[in-house]
Amino acid sequence: MDLGIEGKAALVVAGSRGLGRATALALAAEGARVMVSARDEASLADTASELRTADVEVATVAADITDPGAPAQLVAAAVDRLGGIDILIANAGGPPAGRALDVSEDELVAALNANLLSAIRLIDCAVPVMRESGWGRICCITSFSVIQPVPSLALSNMARAGLWAWAQTAAQDLAAEGSGITLNLVCPGHHATDRMRELGVSGTMGDPHDFGSVTAFLCSQQARFITGAAIVVDGGATLAL
Numbered sequence: 001m002d003l004g005i006e007g008k009a010a011l012v013v014a015g016s017r018g019l020g021r022a023t024a025l026a027l028a029a030e031g032a033r034v035m036v037s038a039r040d041e042a043s044l045a046d047t048a049s050e051l052r053t054a055d056v057e058v059a060t061v062a063a064d065i066t067d068p069g070a071p072a073q074l075v076a077a078a079v080d081r082l083g084g085i086d087i088l089i090a091n092a093g094g095p096p097a098g099r100a101l102d103v104s105e106d107e108l109v110a111a112l113n114a115n116l117l118s119a120i121r122l123i124d125c126a127v128p129v130m131r132e133s134g135w136g137r138i139c140c141i142t143s144f145s146v147i148q149p150v151p152s153l154a155l156s157n158m159a160r161a162g163l164w165a166w167a168q169t170a171a172q173d174l175a176a177e178g179s180g181i182t183l184n185l186v187c188p189g190h191h192a193t194d195r196m197r198e199l200g201v202s203g204t205m206g207d208p209h210d211f212g213s214v215t216a217f218l219c220s221q222q223a224r225f226i227t228g229a230a231i232v233v234d235g236g237a238t239l240a241l
Contacts, residue, residue: 010024071121095153098155140185146163148240
């Protein structure tokens, strides 16, 4: 299936590893021009090298998305180097594991900054650019915990659920104004990534490339009528209705 995004400009945040990288590769395979950001320049260079095998325009920017000023800088860089932003993949590394009653206020603030506010800042900066072209696809990579909280991941549960509530209302605002912009969450379960290994997860896990393909579809022309949705990609692990 041709997703209709050849030549579209995509900004993928935290895109040098794991599910972000898999998404960047899926978009590049569909002919999108891709800018990838991450903190580590070595991993960025490695990812860029792989992306270029798809024979598409590739750019990289080293940035820490938890810095409040980074979203505006990334959007400006994408406009400068790619000529705009058609596709935004908001992503950030997950917070540490911990029980709800054991986490500190500093940990709560850090989790909200990384996994809620960073995405909102990015979207706030990117939407005006998308409005100018009358077309846009925004996907936030979150977690299946927005559907079914994970007992040992209190910080992630809190921040992801907050982003889900905000995204649902923002998606309705965008639809009501006829902007041509969709906003969805992609909610992974256990995939074979460094994050899962750090959390000590074992057993059967999903292939990150399959996750990337799902996210790329949500960025397609055919997905124009999907917005305000949380698409769970977890191999059936979530039991919540």
